[in-house]
Amino acid sequence: MEYVIEMLNITKEFPGIIANDDITLQVRKGEIHALLGENGAGKSTLMSVLFGLYKAEKGTIKVNGQVAKIHNPNDAKKYGIGMVHQHFKLVHNFTVLENVVLGVETVENGFLKLKDARERVEKISKQYNLFIDPDALISDISVGMEQRVEILKMLYRENEILIFDEPTAVLTPQEIDELMKIMKNLASEGKSIIFITHKLNEIKQVADRVTVLRKGKYIATVDVATTSKEEMSEMMVGRKVLFEVEKGEQKPGEVILEVKNLVVKSKHSHKNAVNNVSFKVRRGEILCIAGIEGNGQTDLVYALTGLTPIESGSLLFKGSDITRSTIRHRSVSGISHIPEDRHKHGLVLDYNLAENLVLQSYFQKDYQNNGFLKFDAIYKHASDLIKQFDIRSGEGVNSKTRSMSGGNQQKAIVAREIDKNPDLLIAVQPTRGLDVGAIEYIHKKLVEQRDAGKAVLLISLEMIEVMNVSDRILVMYEGELVGQADPKVVSQQELGLFMSGSKREVIE
Amino acid sequence: MNKLLKSKGFQNASASILSIIFGFAFGFIVLLISNPANAVGGFLTILSGGFTGGMKGLGQTLYLATPIIMTGLSVGFAFKTGLFNIGASGQFIVGAFTAVFIAVRATFIPTEILWLVALIGAFVAGGLWALVPGFLKAYRNVNEVIASIMMNYIGMYLVNFMVVQTVFDAARNQSMTPTRAIIPKVGLDTLFNGSNVNLGIIIAILVAIIAYIVLEKTTFGYELKACGYNRSASQYAGMNSKRNILLSMVIAGAFAGLGGGLLYLAGSGKHIQVVDILAAEGFNGIPVALLGLSNPIGIIFAAIFVAYINVGGFYMQLYKFVPEVISIMVAAIIYLSAFSLFFREQISAFFKKRTEGK
Numbered sequence: 130m131e132y133v134i135e136m137l138n139i140t141k142e143f144p145g146i147i148a149n150d151d152i153t154l155q156v157r158k159g160e161i162h163a164l165l166g167e168n169g170a171g172k173s174t175l176m177s178v179l180f181g182l183y184k185a186e187k188g189t190i191k192v193n194g195q196v197a198k199i200h201n202p203n204d205a206k207k208y209g210i211g212m213v214h215q216h217f218k219l220v221h222n223f224t225v226l227e228n229v230v231l232g233v234e235t236v237e238n239g240f241l242k243l244k245d246a247r248e249r250v251e252k253i254s255k256q257y258n259l260f261i262d263p264d265a266l267i268s269d270i271s272v273g274m275e276q277r278v279e280i281l282k283m284l285y286r287e288n289e290i291l292i293f294d295e296p297t298a299v300l301t302p303q304e305i306d307e308l309m310k311i312m313k314n315l316a317s318e319g320k321s322i323i324f325i326t327h328k329l330n331e332i333k334q335v336a337d338r339v340t341v342l343r344k345g346k347y348i349a350t351v352d353v354a355t356t357s358k359e360e361m362s363e364m365m366v367g368r369k370v371l372f373e374v375e376k377g378e379q380k381p382g383e384v385i386l387e388v389k390n391l392v393v394k395s396k397h398s399h400k401n402a403v404n405n406v407s408f409k410v411r412r413g414e415i416l417c418i419a420g421i422e423g424n425g426q427t428d429l430v431y432a433l434t435g436l437t438p439i440e441s442g443s444l445l446f447k448g449s450d451i452t453r454s455t456i457r458h459r460s461v462s463g464i465s466h467i468p469e470d471r472h473k474h475g476l477v478l479d480y481n482l483a484e485n486l487v488l489q490s491y492f493q494k495d496y497q498n499n500g501f502l503k504f505d506a507i508y509k510h511a512s513d514l515i516k517q518f519d520i521r522s523g524e525g526v527n528s529k530t531r532s533m534s535g536g537n538q539q540k541a542i543v544a545r546e547i548d549k550n551p552d553l554l555i556a557v558q559p560t561r562g563l564d565v566g567a568i569e570y571i572h573k574k575l576v577e578q579r580d581a582g583k584a585v586l587l588i589s590l591e592m593i594e595v596m597n598v599s600d601r602i603l604v605m606y607e608g609e610l611v612g613q614a615d616p617k618v619v620s621q622q623e624l625g626l627f628m629s630g631s632k633r634e635v636i637e
Numbered sequence: 638m639n640k641l642l643k644s645k646g647f648q649n650a651s652a653s654i655l656s657i658i659f660g661f662a663f664g665f666i667v668l669l670i671s672n673p674a675n676a677v678g679g680f681l682t683i684l685s686g687g688f689t690g691g692m693k694g695l696g697q698t699l700y701l702a703t704p705i706i707m708t709g710l711s712v713g714f715a716f717k718t719g720l721f722n723i724g725a726s727g728q729f730i731v732g733a734f735t736a737v738f739i740a741v742r743a744t745f746i747p748t749e750i751l752w753l754v755a756l757i758g759a760f761v762a763g764g765l766w767a768l769v770p771g772f773l774k775a776y777r778n779v780n781e782v783i784a785s786i787m788m789n790y791i792g793m794y795l796v797n798f799m800v801v802q803t804v805f806d807a808a809r810n811q812s813m814t815p816t817r818a819i820i821p822k823v824g825l826d827t828l829f830n831g832s833n834v835n836l837g838i839i840i841a842i843l844v845a846i847i848a849y850i851v852l853e854k855t856t857f858g859y860e861l862k863a864c865g866y867n868r869s870a871s872q873y874a875g876m877n878s879k880r881n882i883l884l885s886m887v888i889a890g891a892f893a894g895l896g897g898g899l900l901y902l903a904g905s906g907k908h909i910q911v912v913d914i915l916a917a918e919g920f921n922g923i924p925v926a927l928l929g930l931s932n933p934i935g936i937i938f939a940a941i942f943v944a945y946i947n948v949g950g951f952y953m954q955l956y957k958f959v960p961e962v963i964s965i966m967v968a969a970i971i972y973l974s975a976f977s978l979f980f981r982e983q984i985s986a987f988f989k990k991r992t993e994g995k
Binding site for chain 1: 854855856857859862863866867869870871872873874875876877
């Protein structure tokens, strides 16, 4: 069988991590080849190598059987490789036509000549049923249409190998259906497509074969038609020795937080980021919201903590309505928040450790008197927490948090938020980027909070964390809750089906 | 010793001093080019700066430092909250006009307290002038640099108009002399005989100390700085970052306005000229704030330094340097002095390297 693209034994290392470990990807002419894997599995790195953005340490790339040297994106374009990026690269105050010719303009005596270009754009648009108006301004057209412009750009440049990087993430279901049709159409016209995704439904719908990556390693390449979604899910997630978290039985108590029909507008597209979400969190339980990144979890947390306004719906915290409350009011009345981005939200990096440890409480009687900070109390509080939570740093309470390691920065945030003695602890990806020891520590702290009768809401992307730490799982997909599960009985494969949108059920 | 070398205060101070030395070296080159024969004499004059004229020179240094301490505080205070207040010039002149207006027109107020009332007026007017860019920044996210530059011009032309309408000395095309509201000399005029120094310098230093206390010791300062360092984190912590931005701008404007009042009520024969020129004191606040690394106490010293150079430049006329060369020299020194931030990074990198090398 003839391959149009072959990436053989590609190895790409970054400091401290092997992003691609001996990966092989072979794409046939005219096929739609899916590249499947979790976040951090190495899909993007592999495509960046193919596109010339990274240089692999080992391995060869062949195009049409010939060894190809691709050092930068221009080389890739020479070989007819084009990419539709997840975030479109269009000039918003240009027309469709101007965007399409950008970089390959036809020029006569220093003046743009767009007549021929227009004819070609119209012809391509007709040939592939793209229905594009060449004179529309990008700022006026929908996200789905923008994507078609990106596709048209590739076709205009006569690319034969088209890479789609998670193309459905920003689309509505109808737009997705249309995209699938366009992709099939392209393949039938002889173009070869690499389709990066973690949504199994879409693979089933359009792809011919699928290559699965997991944690930088090549797992397998299989025919889509003869492989079930469950099998693909298992290949993607893998069955690894689980990192057990010691956890006793705990009986959930009264409801602490009740979310009713919550809707949050998206800042990036016309879809709702959180769409009609309702759930309850009780004392003494760790409720986990699982899901693949970018399915509305961040917006949900922002809405719960007050960082973003709510479109509609209501929040009841300990029986009182906090839908329109300020961040400060929510914080003082007993919500703690371990934020997703510890550098952006969690810490003032130019403040020292002591100052950061009172970031949520500096205004309280213990730490201020008539508006003057009580530094003795602040520093004593800091050294207590440092001991109690084992926060390590160069200069103790005086350390600039910028100079501390990620794990200790996170410990500082955890210490501050738990020290507030909250009724509800919202922890968003609390172990992201941490080493095994720090992960274990933070999991232990979460379980301790639960055992102390607090309600814990954990937002996680890590399957293992979801399975081990939580008492109850809700799965979020495209801004909606699509499944609920008991971690003791559910399988990772089944969770994977919920997370990829292949399966959904009504949540009562 | 090693601990001292690595302390933050030392590194900051040495960065400022190092950049001053570079400024002087560059200024000397300017002198060499323009008039080689007198270059050394002129250079020594500017080095001895405020000391040249004895006590009078020192007094003049303090007098000239007063308004730029205030505009320096204005820029520096806003900068701590992450805002660049380039509108100190407009706030300064609006404050100056308000002070002069009250001093000339508010005849019902007793002479003993009129100067104080006029200064308070200047303080409030400067704050109100900064309210506009502050509000636009906080609630409409309009870039404060653009908004406050525009307010500079509006302030200048409005003040010209208002001077002509209300307190005009037509013969000299300037504002009237506020004879009833001159800031007391409190004996400084006898100590620094022949200079224009007055209570204003003490007021300016006191305000700087208050600004320092507010920034470093209060919950309000804690919030302002948090907002300046990391606005997202301050929001996460439930601080009202919009209110903080607005207040920070208003306080900064009030400082600049007070600076205007302090200068034009000094009884030094300075009047608001009806000309289309932005007040230089406002822009001089920017290098002062940079040289003082936005620290209010540092700003006091930075302003005195800049004034000192200016007095030295004044005496350089003895060596037949034309005023333009002197201005270039002074500007070069101030200009390079503003590189102190750059030098600070270099110095801390140097010490870091040395520590790691061991």
